[in-house]
Amino acid sequence: MKKILLVEDEKSLSLLYQEELAKEGYQVIVVYDADSAMEKVRSEEFDLIITDIRMPGKDGIELIASIMGSRKDIPIIINTAYQSYKDDFMTWAADAYITKSSSLDELKQTIKKLLKEN
Secondary structure: OOEEEEEOOOHHHHHHHHHHHHHOOOEEEEEOOHHHHHHHHHHOOOOEEEEOOOOOOOOHHHHHHHHHHHOOOOOEEEEEOOHHHHHOHHHHHOOEEEEOOOOHHHHHHHHHHHOOOO
């Protein structure tokens, strides 16, 4: 079973994503901020990370920079409501960028593609 780290500060949204991705056969670990995410990345193995950009404390861009500094092999999806971040140079380190207004189908397809599943 592929293991996904979901970094999302909106609890209702994180619950929805967790339930929907579990139906697809993924184990989803949810954290609500960048510091907790880095603790998880240091202590556990993940096949993929999905992160929001705007969160309390450190933002998703800082999280991506920290992950890239320690674990370059984990695919990262930015999942945010803010389209404007797509042009930010730090988001280039992510493997995919999805706006939250997109359907969950786009997120699911992107996960499958990054994990090379059919």
